Amino acid sequence: QVEEQPLIYFDNAATSQKPQSVIDALSRFYGKDNANVHRGLHELSARSTAAFEAARAKVACFIGAASPGEIVFTRGTTEAINLVAQSHAASRLQSGDAILLTEMEHHSNLVPWQLLAERLSLELRFVPLLDDGTLDLEVFDRLLDEKVKLVACVHISNSLGTINPIREICRKARGIGATTLIDGAQSAGHIPVDVRDLGCDFFAFSGHKMCGPTGIGCLYGRHELLEAMPPWQGGGEMISSVRLEGSQFKPAPQRFEAGTPDIAGAIGLGVAIDYLTELGLEAVEARADELTCHALARLGEIPGLRILGPEMPRGSLVSFSMEVAHPHDLVEFANSRGLALRGGHHCTQPVMRRFKVPGTTRASFAFYNTLEEIDAMIDILLDARRFFG
Ligand code: PMP
Numbered sequence: 532q533v534e535e536q537p538l539i540y541f542d543n544a545a546t547s548q549k550p551q552s553v554i555d556a557l558s559r560f561y562g563k564d565n566a567n568v569h570r571g572l573h574e575l576s577a578r579s580t581a582a583f584e585a586a587r588a589k590v591a592c593f594i595g596a597a598s599p600g601e602i603v604f605t606r607g608t609t610e611a612i613n614l615v616a617q618s619h620a621a622s623r624l625q626s627g628d629a630i631l632l633t634e635m636e637h638h639s640n641l642v643p644w645q646l647l648a649e650r651l652s653l654e655l656r657f658v659p660l661l662d663d664g665t666l667d668l669e670v671f672d673r674l675l676d677e678k679v680k681l682v683a684c685v686h687i688s689n690s691l692g693t694i695n696p697i698r699e700i701c702r703k704a705r706g707i708g709a710t711t712l713i714d715g716a717q718s719a720g721h722i723p724v725d726v727r728d729l730g731c732d733f734f735a736f737s738g739h740k741m742c743g744p745t746g747i748g749c750l751y752g753r754h755e756l757l758e759a760m761p762p763w764q765g766g767g768e769m770i771s772s773v774r775l776e777g778s779q780f781k782p783a784p785q786r787f788e789a790g791t792p793d794i795a796g797a798i799g800l801g802v803a804i805d806y807l808t809e810l811g812l813e814a815v816e817a818r819a820d821e822l823t824c825h826a827l828a829r830l831g832e833i834p835g836l837r838i839l840g841p842e843m844p845r846g847s848l849v850s851f852s853m854e855v856a857h858p859h860d861l862v863e864f865a866n867s868r869g870l871a872l873r874g875g876h877h878c879t880q881p882v883m884r885r886f887k888v889p890g891t892t893r894a895s896f897a898f899y900n901t902l903e904e905i906d907a908m909i910d911i912l913l914d915a916r917r918f919f920g
Pocket of ligand 1: 714717737
């Protein structure tokens with residue numbers, strides 16, 4: 532209940548709600564098995580290490596990686612992208628090289644590259660957006676020349692809902708020898724993802740957007756690439772031997788996991804994967820499509836409401852602006868009726884600038900939402916139109 536009304540949670544793109552099985556797994560771990568991983572020889576440490584590594588294997592299987600060794604646990608998508616920037620890219624790119632991004636990137640797939648570009652005098656190039664919120668692929672082809680050493684692109688845009696043609700982008704990037712990094716924050720756990728089928732070198736995602744706990748996420752990296760990458764953070768767990776004058780490092784993925792990891796988080800993520808696998812990713816996707824189609828049709832009935840982004844197929848979210856009210860006022864009004872929406876730039880300020888809006892209001896759906904909740908949102912938005920108009 533929110534504001535004494537039944538909650539309608541349409542902020543799933545920011546973070547999803549958690550199934551009871553995930554909440555129980557966290558509690559069970561801390562209650563029964565809690566110990567640090569890898570370092571101990573006692574029973575609880577063996578249990579927590581086994582559970583932690585089993586979670587890594589589940590992630591590998593879930594996204595089609597060749598082996599668990601290709602999965603690095605991180606805090607989330609943001610940290611995974613920073614890892615690639617500071618380790619892989621920082622050690623391979625040189626002054627004058629270019630990185631190709633798109634205008635629809637989340638700040639977390641933009642700012643790390645800006646920081647690196649400044650440090651190494653790299654050129655950043657951006658694939659522009661067409662009016663329907665899709666990438667201008669003709670310009671992509673023109674921008675992709677031999678100076679480009681890395682292409683980083685979002686799979687599903689969190690502010691437009693656009694699903695990008697990742698397979699094609701990766702194939703073309705591979706054609707000129709560039710590495711690819713895919714931001715899968717809005718695709719992992721939402722649609723079936725197979726990193727080898729996509730043909731990407733790196734794939735980053737967050738557990739908390741796919742029914743898992745906050746604080747845990749993953750970087751998938753192709754084995755040869757991870758093995759060739761230098762450490763990015765130093766500390767315990769990532770070393771094989773340490774002398775005062777220097778150290779030797781473990782192979783990937785442990786080389787990139789300095790310090791005590793989020794053990795409970797990884798275990799919780801594994802349980803979230805079990806939950807989603809039981810539902811079936813195809814069913815999860817079909818349900819989200821049904822909700823999104825219904826929302827697009829019903830939002831289209833509201834006069835003066837502009838929807839950003841493409842027609843179906845698209846991700847399970849709709850960003851819109853209404854003439855009568857600023858997104859923040861709209862979100863506050865919705866909250867007073869028990870409806871959780873998100874208003875603002877959604878960490879994609881360049882997208883807002885491209886579409887000449889200060890921000891949008893975003894409704895993002897998950898499989899546990901209902902068509903009736905969408906109808907209730909429409910009634911609330913119509914009331915808001917009367918209230919502000
Ligand atoms: N990329 C996209 C497309 C996202 O939607 C988000 C989260 N809003 C992120 C990256 C960053 O994810 P996190 O904050 O979990 O690191």
